Amino acid sequence: MNQEDYDVIVIGGGLSALTCGFILARDKKRVLIIEKNPFVGGVCSSYEKDGFVFDRGPQIFPSFSKGFQLDNFFREFGLKKRLNMKRPTNPLKISLPSGTLDVPAGLSNFKSVLKERYPSEEKGIEGFFNTISKLKEELYKIETRRRMTLIRFLIFWARHPNVVRYHKKTFSSLIKRYIEDETLKTYLTAPWIYVGLPPSKISALTLSLMISNIYDGGIYYPEGGSSTLAETLVYGYQRYGGKLLLGNEVDSILVDVVRDVPVVKGVRVGDKIFRSKYVVSSVDPRHISNLLEGIVYKKYTESFQKINPSLSVVRLMLGVKGEKLNTKAHDTLLFEYENPDEVYSELLKGNVAFCGITIPSLTDESLAPKGHEVVCIRTLVPGEWWKQNYSQKQEKLVSSLLERAEAVVPNIEDRIVVRELQTPETTSSVDGSVDSAIFGWAPTPDVIQKKMPTQLTPIKGLLLTGRWSQPGGGVVHAMESGWIAAFKIIKFELMEGSSCPTSTSSSCST
Numbered sequence: 385m386n387q388e389d390y391d392v393i394v395i396g397g398g399l400s401a402l403t404c405g406f407i408l409a410r411d412k413k414r415v416l417i418i419e420k421n422p423f424v425g426g427v428c429s430s431y432e433k434d435g436f437v438f439d440r441g442p443q444i445f446p447s448f449s450k451g452f453q454l455d456n457f458f459r460e461f462g463l464k465k466r467l468n469m470k471r472p473t474n475p476l477k478i479s480l481p482s483g484t485l486d487v488p489a490g491l492s493n494f495k496s497v498l499k500e501r502y503p504s505e506e507k508g509i510e511g512f513f514n515t516i517s518k519l520k521e522e523l524y525k526i527e528t529r530r531r532m533t534l535i536r537f538l539i540f541w542a543r544h545p546n547v548v549r550y551h552k553k554t555f556s557s558l559i560k561r562y563i564e565d566e567t568l569k570t571y572l573t574a575p576w577i578y579v580g581l582p583p584s585k586i587s588a589l590t591l592s593l594m595i596s597n598i599y600d601g602g603i604y605y606p607e608g609g610s611s612t613l614a615e616t617l618v619y620g621y622q623r624y625g626g627k628l629l630l631g632n633e634v635d636s637i638l639v640d641v642v643r644d645v646p647v648v649k650g651v652r653v654g655d656k657i658f659r660s661k662y663v664v665s666s667v668d669p670r671h672i673s674n675l676l677e678g679i680v681y682k683k684y685t686e687s688f689q690k691i692n693p694s695l696s697v698v699r700l701m702l703g704v705k706g707e708k709l710n711t712k713a714h715d716t717l718l719f720e721y722e723n724p725d726e727v728y729s730e731l732l733k734g735n736v737a738f739c740g741i742t743i744p745s746l747t748d749e750s751l752a753p754k755g756h757e758v759v760c761i762r763t764l765v766p767g768e769w770w771k772q773n774y775s776q777k778q779e780k781l782v783s784s785l786l787e788r789a790e791a792v793v794p795n796i797e798d799r800i801v802v803r804e805l806q807t808p809e810t811t812s813s814v815d816g817s818v819d820s821a822i823f824g825w826a827p828t829p830d831v832i833q834k835k836m837p838t839q840l841t842p843i844k845g846l847l848l849t850g851r852w853s854q855p856g857g858g859v860v861h862a863m864e865s866g867w868i869a870a871f872k873i874i875k876f877e878l879m880e881g882s883s884c885p886t887s888t889s890s891s892c893s894t
């Protein structure tokens with residue numbers, strides 16, 4: 385057998401894996417990233433068709449305003465100059481049955497719009513955004529876990545009062561302390577749709593971060609399409625000597641049991657062995673038992689069956705003739721009901737209670753030929769619902785999407801030049817996930833508090849990264865999970881010569 389040695393092998397070439405690989409390569413580790421697709425970025429990638437650039441995944445890139453996480457990341461690691469993140473002048477339009485709200489760029493502008501429309505809620509609006517901002521600040525200050533003693537808990541409480549207050553709560557319990565008007569609540573919480581769980585169900589911490597990232601951190605788009613972001617990370621990674629193997633699927637993760645402790649040894653790709661002390665996997669962990677040839681970590685792998693995935697997405701990607709659109713917004717969110725719970729319960733039944741229309745070419749005109757636009761029309765569907773007889777559902781869903789998009793792009797069907805349908809299967813074939821859940825696990829308070837897998841696994845040297853591990857899904861969190869995994873490895877290496885801890889939930893048998 386062919387064999388190669390590395391310090392770290394990273395499985396997958398999505399945002400989390402590239403971030404992790406980049407930081408480790410920069411730290412002079414010998415790193416190999418293995419990606420099954422012939423391109424990098426995972427779902428954060430784009431391709432060209434008949435002169436139009438279509439994204440396979442994200443089109444809303446939050447947190448690139450100065451001082452926010454992703455801007456800091458690219459700036460501090462010297463990659464900022466290679467990436468032109470374009471900021472739409474009109475980032476977001478929210479449409480409810482009772483009216484619409486244009487969300488301007490910049491939090492202070494947004495607050496002014498809201499206060500003008502809801503003067504009696506002025507104090508509440510300030511209080512709401514202050515709490516969101518404090519929560520975020522406290523969350524980013526939390527130190528890595530140590531055993532919680534009473535004295536440590538009291539110190540934690542004093543330093544993180546908002547985290548203590550809201551960590552078991554849903555977002556509804558946070559917002560009701562500040563805002564009375566139900567429509568205003570709906571506008572403020574509209575970014576729940578990017579996660580796919582309404583305010584009454586989603587963790588107060590998760591939606592606070594999302595709201596802060598969107599309304600304060602800003603919506604951006606990488607010039608040239610979403611692949612540009614991934615390619616920028618690859619540029620940095622390779623500059624530090626990182627190796628990239630595209631078009632190769634990892635068949636198994638190799639593990640030895642040394643004195644009753646399972647220890648990772650590397651990976652196998654076909655008949656080739658790649659050895660390493662650490663393997664970082666961004667694969668959907670529900671596939672982990674298949675990858676661990678014969679070794680069963682029952683308690684660990686079964687724990688994933690107990691967590692619900694978030695919703696999946698169906699998207700109609702269009703290249704259209706561009707004149708006379710009814711919007712200037714990068715993203716338009718059309719809700720069929722005022723109440724987010726009603727929208728969610730209809731989505732669970734497969735009804736198009738929400739339709740999102742993104743026109744990234746309004747922000748980056750290089751995406752479409754002159755006089756044309758790229759239009760992405762989407763709705764969310766439960767992965768399981770879609771799997772049953774999806775071909776029958778497809779036609780109905782597409783005509784519902786086109787019908788709703790008429791409000792934004794009049795005579796849409798007559799304007800279409802190119803058309804592609806992206807379904808949960810299309811996404812799964814790109815990211816290899818079981819159900820293409822857009823945000824990974826559905827972030828309810830108990831998932832965020834207890835059930836979400838950390839980067840550690842029961843196998844020494846095997847770490848998780850990506851939307852299926854803490855802190856969760858979305859561009860910002862996926863990249864954060866990559867740097868958490870990388871810094872854990874750097875820390876283990878510094879701490880020892882090598883006692884990389886394992887997660888405590890191991891139950892190993894061969």
Ligand SMILES: Cc1cc2nc3c(=O)[nH]c(=O)nc-3n(C[C@H](O)[C@H](O)[C@H](O)COP(=O)(O)OP(=O)(O)OC[C@H]3O[C@@H](n4cnc5c(N)ncnc54)[C@H](O)[C@@H]3O)c2cc1C
Pocket residue numbers: 395396397398399400401418419420421425426427428440441442443444445446632633634635666667668697811814815816820821822823824849850851852856857858859860862
């Ligand atoms: C359609 C869609 C739209 C989205 N829109 C937004 C948005 O607008 N804004 C936002 O913030 N977030 C959005 N998200 C979420 C965000 O894109 C993801 O959370 C994030 O990009 C996930 O990154 P990742 O590294 O976890 O994994 P992925 O991108 O899923 O990458 C995993 C990689 O692992 C590879 N892989 C899997 N198995 C193997 C194997 N055995 N061997 C080798 N390679 C393997 C896959 O090929 C894939 O490239 C969207 C997601 C989807 C699906």
